Structures are given as structure tokens and as C-alpha cells.
Amino acid sequence: MAKNTLGLVFFPAFDWMISPGHPERQERLLYTRDQLEEEGLFDCEEIKEYRPRLAEIEDLQRAHVGVPAIARLITPAHLTSAGGCLVAADAVMQREVQRAFALVRPPGHHAMRVVHGIRGFCTINIEAIMVEYLRSRYNIRRIAVVDTDVHHGDGSQDVFYHDPDTLYISFHQDGRTLYPGTGFPNEAGSPAAWGTNINLPLLPGTGDEGLHRLYDGLITHILEDFQPELIINSAGQDNHFSDPLASMQVTAQGYARLADKLQADIAVLEGGYSIESALPYVNTGIILAMAGMDYSKVVEPDLRGLRPQDERCNKRVDQLIAEVGDLYFNRERTSKELLAKCGNTWQRSKHIYYDEEGIREEQVESVHYCERKACRGYFTLQTAAEGTRFGDQSAFITCLTREICPHCRQKAYDAALAEKKRGRWQYVLVQDIATGTVENL
Known part of the structure; x- marks a missing residue:
């Protein structure tokens, strides 16, 4: 029995690919859907499925400037992926459901304000488009975006860098070891928005223990202080120990417990490329947690690749808690100093x-x-x-x-x-x- 009503939006984008066999492909969602059907989750009356719709060019242009024009850089699949996020937003804001999860592709968090093409599998930033839509349609002001993708969301950081009303929190594998090579604590926002861009680069090999140590020791306190009207989870899943593109050690249970703690109003699928071994189980765990259902039995069938977390990972976490906590909770004083300095x-x-x-x-x-x-x-x-x-x-x-x-x-x-x-x-x-x-x- 679900405690929360949950809307799900699926869009596997059968008609869009970067290249045959590319890691970002339709099977990322198809295996997940099979798992959810096998578990009978679509039979739960508290879980409602929505169809995506096409976003409008104006929706994209609140977040992006395409050169020469955004309409010349996208396909209908991009409009549908973004539109799926807007459907999820409408379902929550119109109180049809309490929470929503948009499982859509192509993804978006590497797409910056200025767009010249595809980078990091992304052309448009579907979370940023949804944030601006929420502001335009529903007059929502303070929004927190928590990015759980293993790669730093440099595009989301770029779009929100000057916006003090958007708290962007990204934990990710250290950019010195992984694409896109950014995402360090000193990338904290421009002067008037200083401290609302939170980067938490983790050592390769960080697992459930380190992740929850970071959340409990810092992220939850920042969210409590910021007091957002809405929390959005940029739900990348490539921190999983079996993901072929990264080197982290998070499990499906680790992700589900995080979703349970975060209590996001809206989640949007980002990365995650262990198509059979991770995504069906991670997504199932997140969905169960968002719906307030028991996720304790969600376990990957093959745990042989899971390695014990090195103690150095916890030391890095403790360092980040101290350093970034000081940065965030002193942000107003620092912002005034930076503004006075730059004129x-x-x-x-x-x-x-x-x-x-x-x-x-x-x-x-x-x-x-x-x-x-x-x-x-x-x-x-x-x-x-x-x-x-x-x-x-x-x-x-x-x-x-x-x-x-x-x-x-x-x-x-x-x-x-x-x-x-x-x-x-x-x-x-x-x-x-x-x-x-x-x-x-």
C-alpha cells in the first residue's frame, strides 16, 4: 500500500539516438518498465501513469539560447523529453498526485544556457526548462535541485549560476577523475548568488556509507536552511557500482534510502548506463521510496562487483562537510564582500x-x-x-x-x-x- 500518490511519465525516445550502440539508448527505460510491470506497480491505484506532451519552443527559450536558434538544434524527441517533465510538474502542482517521476530521454544536465550542439549526451536541459516553467506557470520562487548523477551537472550549474532562488546541489565523482572535469566547491555561484551552487566532489569508490554520511551531515541541513518550496531530484543513477562509465560503489538500496530521505516533489531521470544490472532495480527502489512503499527487498541480482568502501572516502566526505558547510552558512557575508569588490x-x-x-x-x-x-x-x-x-x-x-x-x-x-x-x-x-x-x- 502506497502512502503517497505518484505520477510516472515514460518516454524511451525510440526515434532518437546519438549513434547505434551508444550508452544513452532506449533500453535504459525499457528494462525498467519491464521490471515495474513484473513487480505489479502499475496495478497500484496510488501510482498513475501520464503520457508526455511536446514542450513549446518558448519553454526551452526560458532556459536556453540556441545559436543560431534552438529550434534548429533539436528533434521532436527533445521536445517530448522536456514536455514529459512539464507534465510531471503539472501533475504535482495541480495536486493530481503528491509526487512525480519523469523517466524520459534524451537527458539534459550537461546542456548550458548557450547551446551549439550535443555535449555529454545532452542538447537541452530538461530540469532547467522545468524550473523556469514552474516559475512562469505557478509563480514558484525558491526551488532546490539535487543532482545525484555521477557526473557533475555543469549545464545545470551554468543555467542557475546567477540565480539566488535556485539552490543547486550536485554530488558526483571528483572531476579530476571523470567527465566533465568540473564541479569543485569554489564554483559556488556569481556574487549575488554566492553559496547557492553547492558542489560535492567525491572520491572514486565512494559507496552507500559515504553518500549517506554526506547527506546526513550536510545536504539535509542545507535544505532545511534554504527552505525550498519544491525539491527536484536530477536523478542520475550512474553512481551505481556496476555502471560502465564511472567508478563509484552505490547500490540500489543506497539510492532508495536517499530518495526516501530527500522526499523530492519531482524526480527526473538523468544518467545511468548499467542497463540490465542496475537501472531496473535503482528505478524500482526510487519509485517505491517516492510512493512511500517498502523498498527493503530491492536488491540487485549480482553483487559481485561491489567493493568495500575505502576509509579515505569518508575522510573526503568529512572534509566536504566542514568546507562546504562553512561556505554555505557564511554565504550572505561572502556575497556582500564579493559584490563590493566587483562593483x-x-x-x-x-x-x-x-x-x-x-x-x-x-x-x-x-x-x-x-x-x-x-x-x-x-x-x-x-x-x-x-x-x-x-x-x-x-x-x-x-x-x-x-x-x-x-x-x-x-x-x-x-x-x-x-x-x-x-x-x-x-x-x-x-x-x-x-x-x-x-x-x-
Whole structure:
């Protein structure tokens, strides 16, 4: 008997692949569905299945600016994957169910605000699209995204980096040992959002013990302090000990207990590439935990690959609890210091590689702050990419935040028009996050 009503959205994307035999393929969901049917979970009246729908281009453009345009970089499968997340969000917000899990592909957490192609199996960021949809449709403000994928969600970090109302927490295998090579504690957000981007890089070999030590010692306290209106689980499952793309030691029980503790309102499938040995059992455990059902008997059939956790993993966890805890709980003081130091503008440069397409991007991002407390200002992006499917590309992008005042809106447009007049860029684009429009000047 389930304690919670749970909505499930499945979309295996039969018509989309990166290449034949690629780890990110439709079987990731088909084996899971077979397992759920075998366990009779679809016969449980508290578990309701929903069909996905197509997201609109405006939904994507609240989170992304595609170069030359997002519509030219995606397929209907991407719109359906994102749309499945929006269906899950609607089901929860309209109180048809208490929680929802979108088991969809293609995944999304490596897709950054600017999109030139596919990187880390991702083209659009389905969680970020859902977050912006929740804000536009339901006026939800404070949202926590907890990313349990073994790879750092560098795309989600990028989209939320300037947003103090989104708490992004990612625990992952240390970026010095795994793609994408990022995700360290000092990547904590831009000055006005400092401390709301939480990175917890774990040593290879970390298992259930270390993971729950980290959750109990830090993550739960951060969530309690932030007090989000909604918790979203970016539910990557490649921390599993059998996953072929990583080196962690988490079990299906470890994941299920984590889902039970987290109590996420909405979960969205991300990575996980042990298609037969892990995904059916991990997903079943997460679903049972989200529904408030007994998950104690969910055990993988083959535990031979599971290794004992090295004590050094716990030492790293304890170090992160101390270091990142201090960073988070002192974030307001640090934010004020950083804002005073940078003045009205903060800038960073990024070198971005699209591993699936060999695209190399150089990007300069500038955040322009406003003296008005109610205004979040605007930010600009200068991007130059080599080797895209459209050739070499360059663009100047101005991004209008949701809480932008008329004065800053005018300044943002003036900056874009000045760049258009200089003629240095192939494209000059203006993204309005609130409306989901991207204007090509």
C-alpha cells in the first residue's frame, strides 16, 4: 500500500539516438518498465501513469539560447523529453498526485544556457526548462535541485549560476577523475548568488556509507536552511557500482534510502548506463521510496562487483562537510564582500568542449548589477564556437532576468544594439527569460 500518490511519465525516445550502440539508448527505460510491470506497480491505484506532451519552443527559450536558434538544434524527441517533465510538474502542482517521476530521454544536465550542439549526451536541459516553467506557470520562487548523477551537472550549474532562488546541489565523482572535469566547491555561484551552487566532489569508490554520511551531515541541513518550496531530484543513477562509465560503489538500496530521505516533489531521470544490472532495480527502489512503499527487498541480482568502501572516502566526505558547510552558512557575508569588490559588473571566461560533436567554444560572461534591490540586472554572453554543424559561429547575447527594472532593460537593449552596430558578431540575440522569447536583432 502506497502512502503517497505518484505520477510516472515514460518516454524511451525510440526515434532518437546519438549513434547505434551508444550508452544513452532506449533500453535504459525499457528494462525498467519491464521490471515495474513484473513487480505489479502499475496495478497500484496510488501510482498513475501520464503520457508526455511536446514542450513549446518558448519553454526551452526560458532556459536556453540556441545559436543560431534552438529550434534548429533539436528533434521532436527533445521536445517530448522536456514536455514529459512539464507534465510531471503539472501533475504535482495541480495536486493530481503528491509526487512525480519523469523517466524520459534524451537527458539534459550537461546542456548550458548557450547551446551549439550535443555535449555529454545532452542538447537541452530538461530540469532547467522545468524550473523556469514552474516559475512562469505557478509563480514558484525558491526551488532546490539535487543532482545525484555521477557526473557533475555543469549545464545545470551554468543555467542557475546567477540565480539566488535556485539552490543547486550536485554530488558526483571528483572531476579530476571523470567527465566533465568540473564541479569543485569554489564554483559556488556569481556574487549575488554566492553559496547557492553547492558542489560535492567525491572520491572514486565512494559507496552507500559515504553518500549517506554526506547527506546526513550536510545536504539535509542545507535544505532545511534554504527552505525550498519544491525539491527536484536530477536523478542520475550512474553512481551505481556496476555502471560502465564511472567508478563509484552505490547500490540500489543506497539510492532508495536517499530518495526516501530527500522526499523530492519531482524526480527526473538523468544518467545511468548499467542497463540490465542496475537501472531496473535503482528505478524500482526510487519509485517505491517516492510512493512511500517498502523498498527493503530491492536488491540487485549480482553483487559481485561491489567493493568495500575505502576509509579515505569518508575522510573526503568529512572534509566536504566542514568546507562546504562553512561556505554555505557564511554565504550572505561572502556575497556582500564579493559584490563590493566587483562593483557593478562581474565577469568570467569559459572554455567549453562539446564531446559528442567536437565543438570548441570560447565564452565571456558578464553580469551587470543594479542598485535597486528588487532588480536582478542583466547579463551578457560573448560566444565563439568552432566546428559546429553550421560552421564556425559567433554571437553576442543579452539575457534579461525575470526581475529586471525598466532602466536595466533599456541598458541591456542598448548594449545589444551597440554590438549590432559594431558588426563583430554573426548573431546578436536578446533572451527574455520571463517570456521565453529570443530576439535576433
